Amino acid sequence: MSKKYRLFAGARLRALRVERGMRQSEMAERLGISVPYLSQLEHDDRPLTPAVQAALADAFPLEWAAVEEDNATRRFAALREAVADPLFDGDALPVDQLTRIAEQQPALADRFIALHAAYRHAGERLQIVDDAMASDGSSGGRLPWEEVRDWFHHAGNYIDSIDRAAEELAERLAGKSASPDVAALERHLRDGLSVSLVYQNSQGLRDYDPTMGHLVVDQGQPAESRRFQLAHQLTALALDSVIQRVIETSELRTPAARQLLLVGLANYAAGALLMPYARFRERAREMRHDIDRLRQEFGVSFEQACHRLSTLQRPGERGIPFFFCRVDMAGNITKRHSATRLQFARFGGACPLWIVHEAVAIPDRILVQLAETPDGVRYVSMAKGLVKPSGSYTRAPRRYAVALGCETDHAREFVYADGLDLTSPQAATRIGVSCRLCPRPDCEQRAFPPSDRGILVDPDRRSVVPYSIV
Structure with missing residues (x-):
């Protein structure tokens, strides 16, 4: 193996184990390695292989993301993340195969990573176009x-x-x-x-x-x-x-x-x-x-505690990447931020299948949902309806709901994921960002057709919506 992958991080690995209150046997079992091998890694007698790095990223995604990496290791991590996108069907590529690609074909790996980033960026640009359509264009900006x-x-x-x-x-x-x-x-x-x-x-x-x-x-x-x-x-x-x-x-x-x-x-x-x-x-x-x-x-x-959790993005001391939003009784998103891959519609309401809308109508009760977006990423969402009293009969109280969630990779760190079946294909609610951006052709809650797709209208047939998406 090339020297560029010889990453020694024994002190950080040992500190992580101590922070988690784990014995060497417990961490070794979590990583799928032997206790003597873990001991050698902690004493910097052996470098971290890509396979061990991948196991650490899977077992401790929050903590291990803060470890300093060289360019080659970053390439491997970026390549691994790109090929793991649910966009690609089939089994994930083996770690040793990804290692060879990153090591032997770095230019090809960099171009694949850039192509995947461009694909993601194109989706974001589609959302910007939809924003322009949904907002009042007469304001000039x-x-x-x-x-x-x-x-x-x-x-x-x-x-x-x-x-x-x-x-x-x-x-x-x-x-x-x-x-x-x-x-x-x-x-x-x-x-x-x-x-x-x-x-x-x-x-x-x-x-x-x-x-x-x-x-x-x-x-x-x-x-x-x-x-x-x-x-x-x-x-x-x-x-x-x-x-x-x-x-x-x-x-x-x-x-x-x-x-x-x-x-x-x-x-x-x-x-x-x-x-x-x-x-x-x-x-x-x-x-x-x-x-x-x-x-x-x-x-x-x-609400203040939820909002603060979404701001814990200090370099080297990051918290879990959360999304956070506040939704009023009409479904308008009045606060929003996402450190996850989930992005909110900038104008109008969120997907009607999202649990936050139900929470608005049921104050002081926490609702939990496993949701899956069209790109195949799954999220654990917690939502709660809130009523903020005005202090006077003459002033109506404020009613709204807040939602906080993370990708299922962090579910073990999120108490609201307890009891959810995170792996069952049928367990997740299939949501979208908004109707104008959602490509799902079979959603019975659709309010508008997607902005980038055409429609067909058959006067002799009627489904839940009066058109089909092409």
């Missing part, structure tokens, strides 16, 4: 809120400078606690930032007068929401210079978009302050991402 939404999407929903600054501030305010409590937030606003604070019934959620340095928070909000408003104002002031530097480099076109980004970044900072990255990521993994346990420990709402 994206609306400010669309600009900001797309900015967060392209940033990977993780802003390193703000996240780290908020984490450092949380350590000062919270001490040994998991998260700064209300008293600590109020004290820092008063003593550190010279802000006076009052809770009272108000039409708005938060009202800050920068001239007087006075903050009014609506006392009719739930406790978690009041605490979040305090954190928002605190980070907006304490981390102003950090936030402004991000805005200056954002290249957003309009003043309105930049102001919306300012609000969005302050909200991001507030979540990072209340759920500091390292502490939250560690506890999330220990709890297998049980949202109710996390929100109780960090004193946040169900």
